[in-house]
Amino acid sequence: MKSVNLKELARQLNLSISTVSKALNDSYEITPETKRRVQELADALHYQPNPYARSLRKQKSKTIAVIIPEIANNFFTLAINGIESIARQHGYHVLIYLTHEDYQKEVEITQLLQNGRVDGVLMSLSSNNNENEHLFDLHKKMLPLVFFDRVFEDLEAAKVTTDDYESGYKATAHLIEQGCRRIAHLAIPKDLSIGKKRMQGYIQALNDHQLPVQEDLIIHCTDNQQMNYAFIRELMERKDRPDGIFASVEKLAINTYQACAELHIPIPEEVKVISFANLETAAFLNPSLTTITQPAFEIGKQAASILFEAIKMKNIKNHYSILKSVLIKRKSTGC
Amino acid sequence: MKSVNLKELARQLNLSISTVSKALNDSYEITPETKRRVQELADALHYQPNPYARSLRKQKSKTIAVIIPEIANNFFTLAINGIESIARQHGYHVLIYLTHEDYQKEVEITQLLQNGRVDGVLMSLSSNNNENEHLFDLHKKMLPLVFFDRVFEDLEAAKVTTDDYESGYKATAHLIEQGCRRIAHLAIPKDLSIGKKRMQGYIQALNDHQLPVQEDLIIHCTDNQQMNYAFIRELMERKDRPDGIFASVEKLAINTYQACAELHIPIPEEVKVISFANLETAAFLNPSLTTITQPAFEIGKQAASILFEAIKMKNIKNHYSILKSVLIKRKSTGC
DNA sequence: CTGTTAGCGCGTTCAC
């Protein structure tokens, strides 16, 4: 490794290790003159303190973990961008873990973080989780934890999301106002907080406008894109095809366009579609699509900020007080 | 923190710390019976060894760093996916750093990695780098380093890229075969390896087909999307507008479509476009676009595999031997 | 087979 450490600096300066350490940490008990000498050599040799020795000593890692279901998804990509920028601002490092929507992996990953590897965790849940013991474990360890987007509602932790219920409601109401009467909902699993909320908004909007909730118009999608595609295709092939579609995630909106292209159904004329989507994606999509844009970058930044707030609190008061849930209102933009 | 450590286990089992340590590490000098007892308590208490203490002792961190220019880019997103999967397979953790195409940030980040924080680095260069001292620094420290996509050619390190020269050549030749004679090239900065290679392919293809290289058809784009857009718009407004466009990255192809939409120029009929793009993006783009798909996920996986190979070699032989450059052939698919 | 000892690099007492 040949890395320069305090010992090496001390040797070259004919000083003791602790003096050098203090000098670099700008301790008041060191002469300005020696500080200067030490700093000079440190700079010259590109001295960097060993992060692990420091972590061990100070019992904090200057590192946070981000656990997300997937990364080939514009929302999470933008969120990471926000998270990284805030982390850098605080001098923190960011570890990234992907669950690939696999509950077992999510559990394994949380185990890895149990013993001080990170000072805090930002996470968005994978869909297939019923039990959530592993989350309580993290909580027990007093590890600051902030959920974003796909949150776990039964845990008293900070959560940053869009207002999914309201978005779902507005999206559906928008379609109704456009004259749609048979509105399909391409839904993501209900065990996901965002899936549940968006569905609730959809149903409430129908109710408020005296429209029936038709089970056959609700397509329960999964992370199996092939099956989703088949379901959507089947939906569009019916003779009593829907005249409006509310897609809960952008991928499902895309699937819809693909299915229609194959069937030569002129979606733009006949069927109105509204979907959650992210800025970058929105530009690609058919202009006839109305999108609800989530401020992913902002959500990432805010979630990270809250996490650092919690970490700071914990450091000061030596006990971790739970921050209450935070909601960022989504911006709904026609496109 | 209240974390369980070896000392705590030892106390509860009436054993010495080192015995417990050996038992957990399955040392041959420990009785199966004690191993069982130790393992049982460890499991019960969810014991996880402190990663930093272990790193400090063993002088390795089980962590790698990934440094990329941006993440809101399908290529890097997919690459990270590949990298993470290989890292997980090896029991490694992944730190992520974004340079945002900022040379200064890139330097700062490499500084942070100088003192043992990571066992290896995967990186893709930011565009605005002239000097590259910081890269030589990493190299000096014997830190295993693998470049992917945007590589630094003057350093003897492993590099994983698509065959950009060949792709550029084939793309241009394809347009020529389609009957195009005035082919524009939307180029990315030449100080990026991929930019240079793609440009070389473009020029060679023109030469081989007895077509002139016209400087006015080569648009030098930067990371300022506004300016790129303006340049492209200006290009398309000329009366001697190109009849074919080779866009070196997907974003530029998108800009082209947007510019044409604003100008009401029917791109599909009149102008052929070919571009590098990634799978997910390709689905969104105008079907008239021909895309060259880069196997980003595979590149990520391969780069990571090579890095772990290098790390292993270094551990065994205690000296880091440089692996030679590896090229993955790109798959060029019409779309 | 088990325990004692030493040290990874750092920061923090506490003497001088």
Add this chain to the structure above:
DNA sequence: GTGAACGCGCTAACAG
């Protein structure tokens, strides 16, 4: 103002 000594949690060398 400076240095010696200790310990963070763990592993490895050496005793017994």
